[in-house]
Amino acid sequence: MTAIPLWVRRPAGERVGWLRTVDHKEIGVLYIGMGVAFFAVGGLEALLLRAQLATPESRLVDPLTYDQAFTVHGVTMILLAIVPLLVGFANYLVPLMIGAPDVAYPRLNALSFWLSLVGGIILYFSFLAGGAPDTGWFSYAPLAERSFAPGPGVDYYILGLAVNGAGTIIGAINLTVTILLMRCPGMAISRVPLFVWMTLVTTILILGAYPALTAALVMLFVDRQLGGHFFDPAGGGQAVLWQHLFWFFGHPEVYIMVLPAMGMISEIIPVFSGKPIFGYRFVAGSSVAIAFLSFGVWAHHMFAVGLGEMENAIFSATSMLIAVPTGVKIFNWIATMVGGRIRLTTPMLFAIGFIAMFVIGGLSGVSLAVVPIDLAVTDSYYVVAHLHYVLFGGTMLGVFAGGYYWFPKMTGRLLDEGLGKLHFWATFAGFNLTFLPQHWLGAVGMPRRVFTYAASTGWGPLNLVSTIGAAILAVAMVIFAVNLVRSLRSGEVAGDDPWDAFTLEWATSSPPPPENFPVTPAVSGRRPLWDRKHPELRDPS
Amino acid sequence: MSETGFIPGERIPPALSVSLARSAKIGQDRTLLGVAVFIASESVFFLAIVLAYLAYRDAGLVTAKANLDVPRTAIFSVALFSSSATTALAARRASRGWLVATIALGTVFLVGQGSEYARLLASGIGPGRELFGTTFFTLTGLHGLHVLVGLVALFALLAAHIRRPSALRPVAFEAVGLYWHFVDAVWVVVFSVVYLGTLL
Amino acid sequence: MRPPAEAISALALVVGAIALLIFIGVEGALIYAVLRYRSSRLPAGRPARFERNTRLEIAWTALPAIVLAVVFVLMLGTMAEIGGGGVEPGLRVRVAGHQWWWEFSYGPVTTANEMHIPIGTAVDLDLTSADVIHSFWVPELGGKSDMLPGTTNHLRLFARRAGIYEGQCSEFCGVEHAWMRIRVVAESQADFDRWLAAQGRPAATRGGDGERIFLANICVNCHTIRGTAAAGAAGPDLTHVGARATLGAGVLPSDVARMRAWIADPQQYKPGALMPRVPLSDPELDALAAYLVSLK
Numbered sequence A: 001m002t003a004i005p006l007w008v009r010r011p012a013g014e015r016v017g018w019l020r021t022v023d024h025k026e027i028g029v030l031y032i033g034m035g036v037a038f039f040a041v042g043g044l045e046a047l048l049l050r051a052q053l054a055t056p057e058s059r060l061v062d063p064l065t066y067d068q069a070f071t072v073h074g075v076t077m078i079l080l081a082i083v084p085l086l087v088g089f090a091n092y093l094v095p096l097m098i099g100a101p102d103v104a105y106p107r108l109n110a111l112s113f114w115l116s117l118v119g120g121i122i123l124y125f126s127f128l129a130g131g132a133p134d135t136g137w138f139s140y141a142p143l144a145e146r147s148f149a150p151g152p153g154v155d156y157y158i159l160g161l162a163v164n165g166a167g168t169i170i171g172a173i174n175l176t177v178t179i180l181l182m183r184c185p186g187m188a189i190s191r192v193p194l195f196v197w198m199t200l201v202t203t204i205l206i207l208g209a210y211p212a213l214t215a216a217l218v219m220l221f222v223d224r225q226l227g228g229h230f231f232d233p234a235g236g237g238q239a240v241l242w243q244h245l246f247w248f249f250g251h252p253e254v255y256i257m258v259l260p261a262m263g264m265i266s267e268i269i270p271v272f273s274g275k276p277i278f279g280y281r282f283v284a285g286s287s288v289a290i291a292f293l294s295f296g297v298w299a300h301h302m303f304a305v306g307l308g309e310m311e312n313a314i315f316s317a318t319s320m321l322i323a324v325p326t327g328v329k330i331f332n333w334i335a336t337m338v339g340g341r342i343r344l345t346t347p348m349l350f351a352i353g354f355i356a357m358f359v360i361g362g363l364s365g366v367s368l369a370v371v372p373i374d375l376a377v378t379d380s381y382y383v384v385a386h387l388h389y390v391l392f393g394g395t396m397l398g399v400f401a402g403g404y405y406w407f408p409k410m411t412g413r414l415l416d417e418g419l420g421k422l423h424f425w426a427t428f429a430g431f432n433l434t435f436l437p438q439h440w441l442g443a444v445g446m447p448r449r450v451f452t453y454a455a456s457t458g459w460g461p462l463n464l465v466s467t468i469g470a471a472i473l474a475v476a477m478v479i480f481a482v483n484l485v486r487s488l489r490s491g492e493v494a495g496d497d498p499w500d501a502f503t504l505e506w507a508t509s510s511p512p513p514p515e516n517f518p519v520t521p522a523v524s525g526r527r528p529l530w531d532r533k534h535p536e537l538r539d540p541s
Numbered sequence B: 001m002s003e004t005g006f007i008p009g010e011r012i013p014p015a016l017s018v019s020l021a022r023s024a025k026i027g028q029d030r031t032l033l034g035v036a037v038f039i040a041s042e043s044v045f046f047l048a049i050v051l052a053y054l055a056y057r058d059a060g061l062v063t064a065k066a067n068l069d070v071p072r073t074a075i076f077s078v079a080l081f082s083s084s085a086t087t088a089l090a091a092r093r094a095s096r097g098w099l100v101a102t103i104a105l106g107t108v109f110l111v112g113q114g115s116e117y118a119r120l121l122a123s124g125i126g127p128g129r130e131l132f133g134t135t136f137f138t139l140t141g142l143h144g145l146h147v148l149v150g151l152v153a154l155f156a157l158l159a160a161h162i163r164r165p166s167a168l169r170p171v172a173f174e175a176v177g178l179y180w181h182f183v184d185a186v187w188v189v190v191f192s193v194v195y196l197g198t199l200l
Numbered sequence C: 001m002r003p004p005a006e007a008i009s010a011l012a013l014v015v016g017a018i019a020l021l022i023f024i025g026v027e028g029a030l031i032y033a034v035l036r037y038r039s040s041r042l043p044a045g046r047p048a049r050f051e052r053n054t055r056l057e058i059a060w061t062a063l064p065a066i067v068l069a070v071v072f073v074l075m076l077g078t079m080a081e082i083g084g085g086g087v088e089p090g091l092r093v094r095v096a097g098h099q100w101w102w103e104f105s106y107g108p109v110t111t112a113n114e115m116h117i118p119i120g121t122a123v124d125l126d127l128t129s130a131d132v133i134h135s136f137w138v139p140e141l142g143g144k145s146d147m148l149p150g151t152t153n154h155l156r157l158f159a160r161r162a163g164i165y166e167g168q169c170s171e172f173c174g175v176e177h178a179w180m181r182i183r184v185v186a187e188s189q190a191d192f193d194r195w196l197a198a199q200g201r202p203a204a205t206r207g208g209d210g211e212r213i214f215l216a217n218i219c220v221n222c223h224t225i226r227g228t229a230a231a232g233a234a235g236p237d238l239t240h241v242g243a244r245a246t247l248g249a250g251v252l253p254s255d256v257a258r259m260r261a262w263i264a265d266p267q268q269y270k271p272g273a274l275m276p277r278v279p280l281s282d283p284e285l286d287a288l289a290a291y292l293v294s295l296k
């Protein structure tokens, strides 16, 4: 594919090195690097969990290690892998997509990244400083109080998450302002690429949700360090207060983790279908509906707490309702493919995989929103299956799709398609083998967060299957790692626009110059690059 | 000039440059908008803490009634509230004098809070003493911390203004002022909930 | 009355069927679109250009909403049913979760880890916790309910058939959360009454070696054996520990050898458990184990 040079390439600016950079693209790459590294760490922790669970009454690891492993696995994957990956892509792509030279506050942007990273380092430092947190990623009180968790693990959890969260909040402010104020001429908010739309909604979710976590962490800190009683029933406090605050953050957090990935595949599916997105306004608008609703569903994580039938029914209703705007997105993606000319490239495969797997996770989510069903399977492996279907089957596949799609823009080289397809199919097989059986395990009574289970339960065989699946997943990730390293060194040179794409980031060089565009672009439609390449096929604006 | 050899905002779209020149409207200036978005996010933070306070209010009410000095705190609160006016004047005139006045009033408030803390601690009421102590010190302490941050920002502004008034964009005053108003507004809520709440 | 577990399964079956239909529909459409519109299978040409259809959007917004409304109404019915549905319970049991064992109180009669219920009777549990949050779950008998310190929650159980139902704590409650298993023995009303009467009796004290050793050691600080001076509350009531099938909330089957091994070193079987290793000589251990197992 020959690139269409819209602008003359300018000599790259002077590099200042990764430590001092304030360039949004380099910071984006740093974020992505952080995400990939922590994903590998979190994945290795997951392999430890699976190894221990492969057979009943196994003594491979001791219970304490197991508890630390799943706690750190959850926190790592969610806050140190997925969020940085998504924020990284947003950092890299948003200014390019809206024709801006950088984000609104480049220095703050660097600060955000370093805070996020330092938060992660603080969390991991706990391993050296007397023990990692072992109370689960949502660290329920009173288990997390000093009286039951006397070690320093929870303190590192508090500090690490607070610092990491500060970085994420500052980053969200930056991106919000960037999207609101830095769009190039003609880039009306109704024309921005859907990835930008969903990033905007995500940042607003971050701004509304993360402070609740910070507040909860501060209270837990007061309890642990200053002898407070917020969550201490013995001192008159209430354990459920923590749960309300945590899930007021935690539920929006899950949409924070999926909306940007949905934005990515909303870019990828149209390009490889050769068609504009179907129902742009509905795909964008449904994100707003999701964001709105997601602040009103948190107690579906607390159905078994005993809030009351009425409360449970209300939160069940709002939770179910959220399936409606989510469905709208799914249907529009499929409608985008219908009538197109689908190129089954690796990014497209992963995007299709996203839809296929996310639907399963979404449907199990809706079943969990049905109170009596949740009362049966809450805190069991059914929930573990659900969360991995949406987070791995959804978000991670979306991130891989985005990775294969934008890697050439970021590096100038394509990832290998052959290895990519192998990576996809190995992931697909390994993933389903790992997590599909967990639905059954949960339904027949296997609780989550158990370091082992009695042989008499009969849960052995399905657990073994799940562990084998995880091993296949690990192989798939190694294939990906090989592909990354090989393509970075000697991948096919990409050119500016290897996919015959639609949006502005493909209109500049690969990788883009420091200032992104030598002159400020001006756009007049939703597919500016496509319009330039095919004036006769312009979108009606 | 940033290290990459590229001045952020230098090549921002013309339409935006014009509006930047007009400046000062929250919806158009990035600094102001940034502060506004930050404040929105902070509001959620304080909301959570205030709700926690309210959730435990009844359990701590007796202690609160017996120990909080409402009239005295009301006087110090007036200092903080009036600093909202001085900061507005400082912003309108880019005035050093009003800035100093704001800093002075903010400091008076903090001193007041400090003496209140000292009194409570002396009578054995700390963050570990019953739910009242826990919630009271957390809520007012976090607010005090924000006042402190505001004071630091005001100081920085003052220092910058003394060094080179011309290098300071007028919006800097407004941005710091916006934050200070917020800190003030939070105190309206905290004072009502914590102090006036004991009179009910 | 239908057992809550059956009511939940029935609902899950309906919801599962609906989900399956949606799954087949959506995945089918996806696969169809991919296979039908693969560029390699299409003659040369340009892709179609349609990109909006408001009627379609309304349809696929409304349709799921209607489906969900139906699910919601079905759910309300089941919630009312499992919530008790106006049926008075035939038995109330107070259950307290401890790190990592269960305390069951039938009025004044207290036992641990193994619970007996009569069949064909609605049993209401009053659930609470002595320390952190636990959750009561016996999948075949009903849903689950969390157990919070300072709060009492309620859960209804109902067993149709006699038998042993296994369950376990399902809220993470610390290192030995995995070995906080529940055994529910459902039996005829007559068997149950006999069991309850036996549990209500104090332990037969014969003043033997085992009993003497027990009373002379720190065991008494934590355990109660009704009929003796031992009245500790930090560990399970041992008045009839010999009548229970397992030790350590399911970690070991109960017999003299295992009892001895457990007392000799609980940490080996349940690392982190809140029962310390008490230094005892071999003969002491033998006597103690024999004594405890004899407490039927």
Ligand code: HEA
Residues within 6 Å of the ligand: A138, A254, A255, A257, A258, A300, A301, A319, A320, A322, A323, A324, A326, A327, A328, A330, A358, A359, A361, A362, A363, A364, A365, A366, A368, A369, A370, A374, A377, A378, A379, A383, A386, A387, A390, A391, A394, A395, C022, C026, C063, C064, C065, C067, C068
């Ligand atoms: C990316 C993350 C993500 C996403 C997107 C979701 C999406 C949803 N989740 Fe999930 N969830 C998690 C991550 C996520 N979840 C995590 C991490 C946990 C566990 C936390 C923990 O305890 O550790 C969890 C737990 C969790 C619970 C608590 C379980 C428990 O602990 O007992 C519940 C209960 O209601 C729930 C519900 C839902 C619902 C209703 C959706 C909906 O948004 C799904 C909507 C999507 C669809 C339904 C599919 C597409 C729609 C159609 C094809 C239209 C037609 C469909 C219908 C008519 C049904 N989730």
Ligand code: HEA
Residues within 6 Å of the ligand: A036, A037, A039, A040, A041, A042, A043, A044, A046, A047, A049, A050, A070, A071, A073, A074, A075, A077, A078, A082, A136, A137, A138, A384, A387, A388, A391, A392, A396, A434, A447, A448, A449, A450, A451, A470, A473, A474, A477, A478, A480, A481
């Ligand atoms: C985005 C989130 C995410 C992701 C991607 C994953 C990925 C995986 N998770 Fe996890 N998981 C969670 C989020 C996630 N998880 C959360 C939130 C919990 C709840 C925690 C809690 O209860 O507190 C959980 C809990 C959880 C449990 C339950 C533990 C318990 O309750 O006791 C299990 C058990 O099987 C599990 C397994 C796995 C496996 C096998 C993977 C695999 O998919 C991992 C595959 C990845 C690898 C195998 C990486 C291997 C890497 C290499 C070989 C190096 C390659 C190098 C490069 C790529 C550079 N996870």
Ligand code: CUA
Residues within 6 Å of the ligand: C097, C098, C100, C133, C134, C135, C169, C170, C171, C172, C173, C174, C177, C178, C180
């Ligand atoms: Cu008790 Cu888990």
Ligand SMILES: [Cu+2]
Residues within 6 Å of the ligand: A250, A251, A254, A297, A298, A300, A301
């Ligand atoms: Cu949720």
